Amino acid sequence: MSGDAARTRPVWLGKPKPAMNAVKAAAVVVILALISIPFWLVFATSVSSDAEVNANGGWSLWPDELDFSAYTNVFKGGTIGHALWVSVLVTGIGTALSLAATTFLAYALSRPNVLAGKPILLAILFTFLFPAGMIPSFLVVTDLKLFDHLAALFVPAMINVFNLVIMRGFFQGIPEELYEAARLDGAGDVRTLFRIVLPLSKAIIAVVGLYYAVGYWNDYFRAMLYTNGGSLNPLSTVLRGFVTAGNNPNAESGLDVTGIAPMKAISALVVIAIVPIAAAFPFLQRYFTKGVMTGAVKS
Amino acid sequence: MAVDVADPARVARAAQRGAPRMPRWARLRRDRVLLLMMLPGVLYFGIFQYLAQLGNVIAFKDYVPFVGVKDSAWVGFQQFTTLFDDPDFWHAVRNTFELALVQLLFYFPVPLALAMFLFSLTRNWVRKLVVSFVYLPHFISWVVVVGLFVQVLGPSGMVNSLLTNDSHHVVLDVFRDPSWFKPMMLIELVWKDCGWGTIIFLAALYQVDDALYEAAALDGAGWARRTWHVTLPSIRPVIVLLLILRVGDILSVGFDQVMQQRDTFTPAAAEVIDTYVYYHGVQSGQFSIAAVAGLLKGVVAMILVIAANKIAHKLGEQGVYQ
Numbered sequence: 056m057s058g059d060a061a062r063t064r065p066v067w068l069g070k071p072k073p074a075m076n077a078v079k080a081a082a083v084v085v086i087l088a089l090i091s092i093p094f095w096l097v098f099a100t101s102v103s104s105d106a107e108v109n110a111n112g113g114w115s116l117w118p119d120e121l122d123f124s125a126y127t128n129v130f131k132g133g134t135i136g137h138a139l140w141v142s143v144l145v146t147g148i149g150t151a152l153s154l155a156a157t158t159f160l161a162y163a164l165s166r167p168n169v170l171a172g173k174p175i176l177l178a179i180l181f182t183f184l185f186p187a188g189m190i191p192s193f194l195v196v197t198d199l200k201l202f203d204h205l206a207a208l209f210v211p212a213m214i215n216v217f218n219l220v221i222m223r224g225f226f227q228g229i230p231e232e233l234y235e236a237a238r239l240d241g242a243g244d245v246r247t248l249f250r251i252v253l254p255l256s257k258a259i260i261a262v263v264g265l266y267y268a269v270g271y272w273n274d275y276f277r278a279m280l281y282t283n284g285g286s287l288n289p290l291s292t293v294l295r296g297f298v299t300a301g302n303n304p305n306a307e308s309g310l311d312v313t314g315i316a317p318m319k320a321i322s323a324l325v326v327i328a329i330v331p332i333a334a335a336f337p338f339l340q341r342y343f344t345k346g347v348m349t350g351a352v353k354s
Numbered sequence: 355m356a357v358d359v360a361d362p363a364r365v366a367r368a369a370q371r372g373a374p375r376m377p378r379w380a381r382l383r384r385d386r387v388l389l390l391m392m393l394p395g396v397l398y399f400g401i402f403q404y405l406a407q408l409g410n411v412i413a414f415k416d417y418v419p420f421v422g423v424k425d426s427a428w429v430g431f432q433q434f435t436t437l438f439d440d441p442d443f444w445h446a447v448r449n450t451f452e453l454a455l456v457q458l459l460f461y462f463p464v465p466l467a468l469a470m471f472l473f474s475l476t477r478n479w480v481r482k483l484v485v486s487f488v489y490l491p492h493f494i495s496w497v498v499v500v501g502l503f504v505q506v507l508g509p510s511g512m513v514n515s516l517l518t519n520d521s522h523h524v525v526l527d528v529f530r531d532p533s534w535f536k537p538m539m540l541i542e543l544v545w546k547d548c549g550w551g552t553i554i555f556l557a558a559l560y561q562v563d564d565a566l567y568e569a570a571a572l573d574g575a576g577w578a579r580r581t582w583h584v585t586l587p588s589i590r591p592v593i594v595l596l597l598i599l600r601v602g603d604i605l606s607v608g609f610d611q612v613m614q615q616r617d618t619f620t621p622a623a624a625e626v627i628d629t630y631v632y633y634h635g636v637q638s639g640q641f642s643i644a645a646v647a648g649l650l651k652g653v654v655a656m657i658l659v660i661a662a663n664k665i666a667h668k669l670g671e672q673g674v675y676q
Contacts, residue, residue: 160395188648273495
């Protein structure tokens with residue numbers, strides 16, 4: 056069932072041919088290299104000296120001496136330090152809010168025969184088929200006076216239908232006997248949720264929490280759509296400005312914010328944008344298949 | 355339907371979830387805590403989806419931000435004709451469909467092929483290692499992915515400076531040459547998402563009964579025939595499901611991906627419907643015309659999903675919904 060379940064070579068397949076094994080080994084090496092080289096390249100560039108990066112024309116695959124000036128510059132404050140703070144804030148508040156709202160809604164919708172449960176679920180699923188577009192969303196955010204507020208960076212994305220559906224599916228998979236036992240012991244809906252359901256749902260909470268956190272951390276667009284930018288720009292939006300400008304030699308404006316070799320500064324930002332995700336990744340990986348498959352089967 | 359208070363067992367059964375046909379007020383009383391739990395979510399969908407949809411009326415108005423949605427003048431279908439007369443819009447539509455077709459033909463099979471390759475790796479630690487590597491890029495934002503690609507293939511990236519010593523001459527101008535737009539979009543998409551795309555295929559492959567492979571092999575079927583006659587038919591429902599989801603996404607082809615590169619490739623090469631809506635609507639203030647484009651896109655996308663699902667049902671597949 057799971058994508059990383061143990062699987063041994065079936066007996067009827069016979070012994071593998073050496074040539075085939077070599078081809079497969081080569082393919083594995085190529086796949087691993089294609090994924091890791093870009094990551095390594097930005098990391099190496101970000102910790103190389105300005106002179107070395109400039110001498111190569113904007114990159115370095117192996118730093119001769121370690122130079123962390125790009126990072127110390129970023130963390131010293133200024134525009135980028137502030138943007139990093141906005142990202143952390145939005146990701147923290149947004150994930151907590153989204154996770155709470157999604158859990159409550161998914162739990163209530165997972166219980167059988169709840170008043171108005173069916174029509175509410177259908178109305179929510181319909182928004183998956185026909186979501187509010189960019190302009191209507193922009194208008195509603197403006198009408199709510201959320202425009203150019205920090206809240207505009209997370210409130211309009213509070214609940215994701217896909218996350219709601221996989222969480223509800225997971226809750227429905229918990230044996231009804233447990234709910235029944237909790238009820239006989241006098242537990243109400245709140246106590247059942249916190250004492251019975253949530254302790255059994257660590258996997259799905261981890262996965263959905265990761266999806267939300269990654270979504271907020273990576274988002275660059277809400278700041279462009281719902282704010283005037285400036286002090287509300289998160290790291291992704293600032294980085295986007297550099298990436299799209301660094302792409303185009305005609306528009307190199309704003310690249311010397313940190314006063315170091317442009318590609319090195321961009322590389323450091325790229326590394327900072329990746330590190331939180333890469334750090335959380337190994338802990339959450341074992342839940343992925345479970346989370347995705349619950350949603351696929353139950354929806 | 356009154357509940358007999360005298361019999362505690364019946365009271366307990368009636369209070370139980372799924373009790374048959376309780377009166378509405380009794381259910382409201384029983385479910386009040388659950389309904390309270392739903393409240394934030396219901397408010398969210400009510401406001402940011404359903405209330406927001408009302409904003410689409412500006413498609414039939416001459417919306418002026420200063421005047422507001424309510425007081426802007428009604429103009430009927432005038433915004434529709436203005437949009438249809440704009441060659442930039444048709445260009446964006448054509449570009450969107452071409453890009454979607456390229457992705458459907460050349461991207462869609464890649465995760466399946468990769469999943470089959472991963473499945474064929476019988477050494478568990480090797481497979482686990484590769485699987486964990488290929489999932490990672492999916493979680494990296496498009497901003498960063500494009501940043502990584504620029505670092506490797508950009509005008510001052512690694513590959514170009516290895517190809518020539520002349521820093522003013524770019525050999526592989528893959529981020530500005532418009533003819534490279536679609537190939538680069540495809541390559542980036544494969545790098546970022548084909549690993550994650552294997553997850554559902556892989557799970558489906560594990561479900562295939564090994565006895566089928568064994569029987570086929572004993573009948574003399576080689577690798578190719580086993581794939582064609584056992585693997586593909588067994589995971590067909592999953593393939594159909596993912597195809598339908600892909601069809602629903604046709605009109606949105608990688609908005610986040612295009613946004614990072616539209617300017618360097620120039621809008622002439624890289625405009626899609628969503629970027630048209632953003633740049634013409636939000637950036638240039640032509641909200642009404644952009645609302646028309648967005649509304650049409652939403653309606654057509656919905657029709658496409660419903661049609662694809664119908665076709666799947668006709669072919670005897672389960673599809674996304676019943």
